[in-house]
Amino acid sequence: MWQCPSCGRSFKKQNQNHFCPTGPQSVTDYIAAQPEPVQVLLNQVRDTLRQALPEASERISWQMPTFWQSRNIIHFAVFKSHIGIYPGDQAIAHFAAELAGYKTSKGAWQIPIGQPLPLALIAEMARWCAAEVNHG
Numbered sequence: 001m002w003q004c005p006s007c008g009r010s011f012k013k014q015n016q017n018h019f020c021p022t023g024p025q026s027v028t029d030y031i032a033a034q035p036e037p038v039q040v041l042l043n044q045v046r047d048t049l050r051q052a053l054p055e056a057s058e059r060i061s062w063q064m065p066t067f068w069q070s071r072n073i074i075h076f077a078v079f080k081s082h083i084g085i086y087p088g089d090q091a092i093a094h095f096a097a098e099l100a101g102y103k104t105s106k107g108a109w110q111i112p113i114g115q116p117l118p119l120a121l122i123a124e125m126a127r128w129c130a131a132e133v134n135h136g
Contacts, residue, residue, distance in 0.1 A: 006033050017080050027058045027065040038078050044117055045076050045083065052123035053130055073129045082110040085122060087129045095125055 002014045006029075009018065015035045024030035031042045042065075049056075049067050053074075056067040064077040064086065075086035082103075089107040092099065098121055103110040111117060 004033075017078060023063045024060055026060065030060065030065050034078055038113070041083060041113065041117060042076070042078060044119060045085075045122060048117075048119045048123050049074065049076070049126050052126040056130065067126065069130060074126050078113075082112050083117070085109040085111065085125070087125050090132060091125055091129050094128065095121070 001010045001012065002016060003010050004016075004018065006024075011018065017034070024033060027046060031039050031046065034042060046058075046065065050058075053067050053069065056069040056073055059066050059068050061068070061072055062075060064075040064084075066075045067073045074088075074091075075084075077084045077086070086108050087095075092104050092107060092109060096104075099109055
């Protein structure tokens with residue numbers, strides 16, 4: 001059994017991905033709670049969003065790292081087999097052609113772990129989301 005050092009929950013698998021009941025308090029805490037190989041990927045996403053959205057602040061919203069500027073602009077999170085990008089349903093519709101090779105759902109985009117991160121597309125989508133008044 002493995003015990004999460006943050007929340008104390010026990011799991012059968014070592015370094016089991018999960019959300020602690022109290023949740024991370026910062027984006028840094030969220031990333032630090034993940035396995036080291038995943039931390040590298042999340043930091044790449046974070047750095048890309050920081051560059052694309054220099055006026056936005058970071059916060060945890062819906063227990064996910066979020067870039068915020070008067071409203072939530074874009075979220076990201078890690079799961080067992082993918083990194084989820086959450087730009088909202090309007091962005092998913094707007095970027096449908098670019099997302100054709102990925103699994104998407106209303107408001108969400110999944111990037112399989114092990115595939116190269118499409119950082120330029122993440123940045124473009126984030127800038128688009130920031131410019132969209134109706135996105136929330």
